[in-house]
Amino acid sequence: GDSVTQMEGPVTLSEEAFLTINCTYTATGYPSLFWYVQYPGEGLQLLLKATKADDKGSNKGFEATYRKETTSFHLEKGSVQVSDSAVYFCALSRGRTGNQFYFGTGTSLTVIP
């Protein structure tokens, strides 16, 4: 069945460090891929998405490229800030109406000054 695998955390980085959070997926067909961010005590916010192979989603300095050949959608940011501290979820959507979302287990990121 469809699934998403994320690198386990927690991840702790110093401010201005480079961030990579790995995400790979298993799915038949052509799913859409998403990164959501959850700040402490809040719900999920859409960070970025890509709907087809080789698409690059980007937002707030974060980027992820839909790689069908490696079934990956790794999240990257060149220079993290303390305010980026949150839990990041990779997800895929597939199905006739896109109703079914499959989430990764989440990766907690803490950025220290």
Next chain:
Amino acid sequence: GAVVSQHPSWVICKSGTSVKIECRSLDFQATTMFWYRQFPKQSLMLMATSNEGSKATYEQGVEKDKFLINHASLTLSTLTVTSAHPEDSSFYICSARDGAGTETQYFGPGTRLLVL
């Protein structure tokens, strides 16, 4: 952007009582809404899919008589936890997909339920 609200954000109740959680799409019509449950430091677990004007579709293992879902309008879905017990304590999050056929789900801020 699309905004989804939830009310209340926090609720504490006694064991055996029922609790209703509202999920509203504020600036779009949501033909489909979803209810998730999230345990501490874990991912989201889909509980049910709610379609406006029809019965909700529950995921395997979710008791439909315990978690009543009503999607009475295109902007409102409610989740009622009936006869709540301490093991129902959790973070409940709703999401909504607009009727324009996009796959993106927009999430509410979540409701933290504590059953004493």
